[in-house]
Structures are given as structure tokens and as C-alpha cells.
Amino acid sequence: MKINLYNSSTKSKELFVPIDPKKVTMYVCGPTVYSFPHIGNARGPVIFDVLANLLRREYQLVYVRNITDLDDKIYQAAEEEGVQISEITQRYTKIYQEDMNALGVRDPDIEPLATDHITEMIKMIQGLIDKSHAYENQGHVFFSIDTFDDYGFLSNRSEEEQISGTRIKPSEIKKNQKDFVLWKPSTGDTPGWESPWGFGRPGWHLECSAMAKKYLGKTLDIHGGGSDLLFPHHENECAQSMCSHSGKPLANYWIHNGMIDFDNVKMSKSEGNLLLIRDLLKQIGPEVIRMAFLTTHYRKPINWNDALITDSEKKLDRLYGSIRKLGKVSPAEPTEEMINALADDINTPKALSELFAIAKRVNNAKSENESKQLASTLVGSANLLGLMNEDAEKWFENIDVDEKLIDRLLNEREAARSDKDFEKADQIRQEIESLGVSIEDGPDGPIWKKQ
RNA sequence: GGCAAGGUGGCAGAGUGGUUAUGCAGCGGCCUGCAAAGCCGUGGACGUCGGUUCGAUUCCGAUCCUUGCCUCCA
CATH class of the missing domain: 1.20.120.640 (Anticodon-binding domain of a subclass of class I aminoacyl-tRNA synthetases)
Known part of the structure; x- marks a missing residue:
């Protein structure tokens, strides 16, 4: 079986060749667990579920889909409800898993939590600082994009392009306004962890790089996610991982699924x-x-x-x-x-x-x-x-209809039909149809279905 | 403003340098008490303008339009 996949990073369809001819590694960006998943959240899992089914026919697949249980939106939700953060993350992780299973999406092989990998993230940050790809300033650690020549290759953006129309908030503590945060300080009730740069928490993009490395190695075969993650999320993941791993690519194939509109308006x-x-x-x-x-x-x-x-x-x-x-x-x-x-x-x-x-x-x-x-x-x-x-x-069948009533009416109709009282038979049909059920007469008697 | 994707018959939606997409809807027929389902047949399309070609919906260029990303987002 020859598999061809469209690779977002080259913008062309390519023959899929895994690093290991027998094994395939796939990492898909999972949900941030702070509310109920909507149908847009399900499109990717369904597509990657189909891809996983296909790959498993030919290869031993290791499929990782993370749970982001570390995010300011989560803290906000907890505060609004006045409950523990863990209550929010546990509740919505469970709901997410239930909803995906309801849609027939099989569980990934590994479903890691961001909060279980703070140590790995701190280690990665330290490594980047040691290699001068990152710098600390006032309890923050930033990735310095000027130290990575290939920054922008994935989303195909030159530096000038990113500057024009930029909506990044100016910050005095960044060397370059496009530098992104690897670590930020936590104050007050915001959760945090001890680190060489003080009490704080990691930036958004870091968890995927750290967990992908831990479970699947430096270079993945396939990295997937929604097309809206291409920039900046995946671009930044690439920058962190490549600079941590001597320029080794984070993934050989990038697959992005499209969005869902709702009556022509983006959901x-x-x-x-x-x-x-x-x-x-x-x-x-x-x-x-x-x-x-x-x-x-x-x-x-x-x-x-x-x-x-x-x-x-x-x-x-x-x-x-x-x-x-x-x-x-x-x-x-x-x-x-x-x-x-x-x-x-x-x-x-x-x-x-x-x-x-x-x-x-x-x-x-x-x-x-x-x-x-x-x-x-x-x-x-x-x-x-x-x-x-x-x-x-x-x-x-339809669980909402009264099956006994339908069966009784059907029997009455059959009786009328055998008496050749077709007027009555059609009357009963109309009655049944008004219940939202249609009838099909066949050689073995009538069958019905919801309309 | 930059980057990217797309404009296919009534609708949804694949694909292809010359031959049927597919599903729903329509039309004609078979079957049926009638109908439905099923089967057989059938009409209808490639945004616009140029170019390449024996021939383009398919390749190239231009143009118009739509959409996404550039900010949290799947």
C-alpha cells in the first residue's frame, strides 16, 4: 500500500515514507479542557481516526494526542465557577473523551497531560537558554526567533510579512517583538511550579514539543492539528524543537484539517x-x-x-x-x-x-x-x-416513536389490505406517517422507518 | 496590507488534457392495489478573459469573486 499525504510544510502531496519502515509515529494536538467540545473540535479527531485506521493496516502505529490541562482559560473557568482547577480539567477531559467515543473515535495510544510534564519542559527551556536560543528577563523566558534562521518556514512567512499587520502586543521585555514566551511568572492564585527562573508556568507551545520528544522521539512521522494551529502554534513548536535538537525536523509530514463554518460564518x-x-x-x-x-x-x-x-x-x-x-x-x-x-x-x-x-x-x-x-x-x-x-x-428504528402503537396500526392496516379495503389502508398509512414514520410494503410484509 | 486555499450541473461534492464521479432532488420506465424501497434509463457542469495544444473543466497568465490564517481558537 502506497500512501500519499498532503504535507502542509511543502504544500504538496507526497509519498508517505516513515522513518522506521515498520513503525509510524503520529502526534495530534488535542483539546484544552475548559468547556464542552463543539463539532469543530471533533473534525480533526475523526479525520485522524480514519488515518490511524488506515496506517494500522500496514504499520505499527503509535498515536499520541495530548490533553492541554494548563492554560489561562482553564484558570479563568475555575475562578468563574469558584472550584478547583483540577475539577475543571478532570471534568472536561472526561467529557471530551466521552464525546469522542460517542462519535466512534478510537482512543489514541497515549494521551499525556501537560501538567505531568513540567520537568521535561523546564529541561527543554534550560537547554534552549544554554544554546542561546532563549533568554530570561524579569522572570520570563523568551524564545529568541532571531537565533533561528528558518523561523517562518512552516507557515511560509518572511519576517517582513509578519511585521506588517502584526497584532502582537508590544512588550518592553522582549528583544524582538515576535519572540514568544517559554516561561512566565505566576502570581496570586495562578498555579505555578518552581523553576530556575522563579515560580511560574510554561508558555502554550512548549508542551507539545516536550511531550512529542518524550513519547515519540526528536522527529515525528506525522504531526497533525487544525489549520488554525499552523501559525503561530506549530511554527513555534518547530522553532523550539529544532533548536533543541540540533536542527532535526520536528515532523516529516504536517497534516492540517480545515475548519467548520456554521451557516457560512466561522464557528x-x-x-x-x-x-x-x-x-x-x-x-x-x-x-x-x-x-x-x-x-x-x-x-x-x-x-x-x-x-x-x-x-x-x-x-x-x-x-x-x-x-x-x-x-x-x-x-x-x-x-x-x-x-x-x-x-x-x-x-x-x-x-x-x-x-x-x-x-x-x-x-x-x-x-x-x-x-x-x-x-x-x-x-x-x-x-x-x-x-x-x-x-x-x-x-x-427511532427510539422516540411508540413502537407498540406503530405495530398495532400496521396490523390494522394489514387486515384492511387483506380485505381489499384500500381506502382504510391508506387512511391508516397517513395516520402512521403523521407520527413521523414511513411504511414500505415488501414480500415479507410491511416494514417501517423513521422519516 | 501579507500569506494561503477555493470558485464544478438544482444542492452537496470528487476527479480528469480527449471517455460515467458519487449522493440527494428532477424526468421516463420496471415492480406495487396505491405508495415506498430497489432496479433500468435519462437531462443538466466545470467563475470570466486570453495563451499553449489536434483538443482544456483539467496546464500557463490575467481578472473578478469567496473563504481561511496573520489575536484565543480544532
Whole structure:
């Protein structure tokens, strides 16, 4: 299997060649745990989950996704609620994990906490100071970007470009205004740790560099995250890590997923249009959300709206519809086309079209044996995307409807139909449909599904 | 202002130098008491203007428009 991936750092699609031919290391920037995750937070995990599924077929994968439990937003949340910081971080870490699992995202192999790695971060800072890539001033330690010629290579920004339109707050204690903080002092109730530069806490970008090094080594195969992290977060990670490790690249392949818009407006805190995973799952099934993500290529923006949800539901209806009535279907090997589509820079839209092609073959199968075999291939292929994990019959049911009432009405209708009283039969159909359920008559009697 | 991505049929959304994307919706047919589902068939597209080419939606240039990043953000 040859995997091609679009590398943000070279802006081109490249053949994926891991450092170790048998093993792949992947680090994905995880959440800052201070509130409920919204659907934007889920797009990356879903995409990297699919990539992980693909990589695990060929390689031994070590997948690290961190938990940022060290951030001023967390302290603020704790203060607002009047609770311990650990209560906030523990609560929202659990909620994040629950929500991701609900979406069928498998846990990463390692999920490290920033607060468990302060020692590693302090060591890294000291190393940077020793190499003159960082300097201390008034209890702060800054990374000196003038000591790193390649600064800006990842996000493709020259120094002049960064100066024009810069929104960095001027600071008198920085040598260069674009220097970023590695360590800052903590005062009052703000948590902190003892360090050679006094009581304080690390800057935002440092944890990823320190934890990636600890668990995966100096150079990763794949580093992923949302496209909004490209600058400054990943650029700064690169600077720290490369200067700490004699210029060794932090990662060979940089993969960034696109953002989610909500009715054409970017979903963000400042817009106040966050759609929480929890709330959404009260209305629609987890696979619908997954399908909505996979409909668009991961690098493009997704415009989230009701039409996308109905569209995604209908797609799943078609897939599950083809294996309905076949009883329990056990997954088989995915098709070559499916694997090739994903190996081509995670082309999920193409992968979905393959799913529909298999579904058509299931529908056209001449024998029950043949349809069962094809159905197994379909489910196995869909599983690679994290879809079709449900029982087909269950998919078409809806827990919100009164099944007993539907069954009673259906029986009445069947009686009317056998009496050839079609007027009454249609009346009952209308009644059932007004409950949000549609009927399909088949050779084995009627079946129903939510509308 | 700088950097980056994109403009594909009614909608969503892949892809390709000349041949069907795919799903939904539409149209015609089969099946059905009717309908649905399914099956068969079918119409409809590549922002605009130039260039390269036997031939461009696909390559090159220009232009218009949209979006993201440059500030916390996935």
C-alpha cells in the first residue's frame, strides 16, 4: 500500500515514507479542557481516526494526542465557577473523551497531560537558554526567533510579512517583538511550579514539543492539528524543537484539517455560534455527524447546516438500506478501491462513492449468498471510515416513536389490505406517517422507518 | 496590507488534457392495489478573459469573486 499525504510544510502531496519502515509515529494536538467540545473540535479527531485506521493496516502505529490541562482559560473557568482547577480539567477531559467515543473515535495510544510534564519542559527551556536560543528577563523566558534562521518556514512567512499587520502586543521585555514566551511568572492564585527562573508556568507551545520528544522521539512521522494551529502554534513548536535538537525536523509530514463554518460564518467563541457535540447528539445519531465530516475532503472547509445533516442521514439510509433484511452482517476485508481512496490523501468523498458502488452490487445480487458476501464487504469497507457499526434494523428504528402503537396500526392496516379495503389502508398509512414514520410494503410484509 | 486555499450541473461534492464521479432532488420506465424501497434509463457542469495544444473543466497568465490564517481558537 502506497500512501500519499498532503504535507502542509511543502504544500504538496507526497509519498508517505516513515522513518522506521515498520513503525509510524503520529502526534495530534488535542483539546484544552475548559468547556464542552463543539463539532469543530471533533473534525480533526475523526479525520485522524480514519488515518490511524488506515496506517494500522500496514504499520505499527503509535498515536499520541495530548490533553492541554494548563492554560489561562482553564484558570479563568475555575475562578468563574469558584472550584478547583483540577475539577475543571478532570471534568472536561472526561467529557471530551466521552464525546469522542460517542462519535466512534478510537482512543489514541497515549494521551499525556501537560501538567505531568513540567520537568521535561523546564529541561527543554534550560537547554534552549544554554544554546542561546532563549533568554530570561524579569522572570520570563523568551524564545529568541532571531537565533533561528528558518523561523517562518512552516507557515511560509518572511519576517517582513509578519511585521506588517502584526497584532502582537508590544512588550518592553522582549528583544524582538515576535519572540514568544517559554516561561512566565505566576502570581496570586495562578498555579505555578518552581523553576530556575522563579515560580511560574510554561508558555502554550512548549508542551507539545516536550511531550512529542518524550513519547515519540526528536522527529515525528506525522504531526497533525487544525489549520488554525499552523501559525503561530506549530511554527513555534518547530522553532523550539529544532533548536533543541540540533536542527532535526520536528515532523516529516504536517497534516492540517480545515475548519467548520456554521451557516457560512466561522464557528468560534467570538462569534458565539458554537454547536456542542452533546447537544447535537440529542437530535441526530453519531454516524450522521461522522458522515457529514467525511462528505468533504478534510482540508476544505465544511459549511454546517440542516441540509448537510439531512443529506448525511439519507446517505446512511441508502447504505443501511442495502443490507437491511440480510440479518446480522459480519465485516469482511475492505475493497482495494476503498483502501486506495484513503491512501490518496484520505480522500473520503471518493471512499464514500466506493461504498455506494458496493451497496449497488448488494442490491443487484442474484442470490442471498452473494448479497451476504457483498454486504460483509460493504460493512468492512465502511468500518474503515468508522461507519456502519450499527445494526441495520436498529438504524431504521427511532427510539422516540411508540413502537407498540406503530405495530398495532400496521396490523390494522394489514387486515384492511387483506380485505381489499384500500381506502382504510391508506387512511391508516397517513395516520402512521403523521407520527413521523414511513411504511414500505415488501414480500415479507410491511416494514417501517423513521422519516 | 501579507500569506494561503477555493470558485464544478438544482444542492452537496470528487476527479480528469480527449471517455460515467458519487449522493440527494428532477424526468421516463420496471415492480406495487396505491405508495415506498430497489432496479433500468435519462437531462443538466466545470467563475470570466486570453495563451499553449489536434483538443482544456483539467496546464500557463490575467481578472473578478469567496473563504481561511496573520489575536484565543480544532
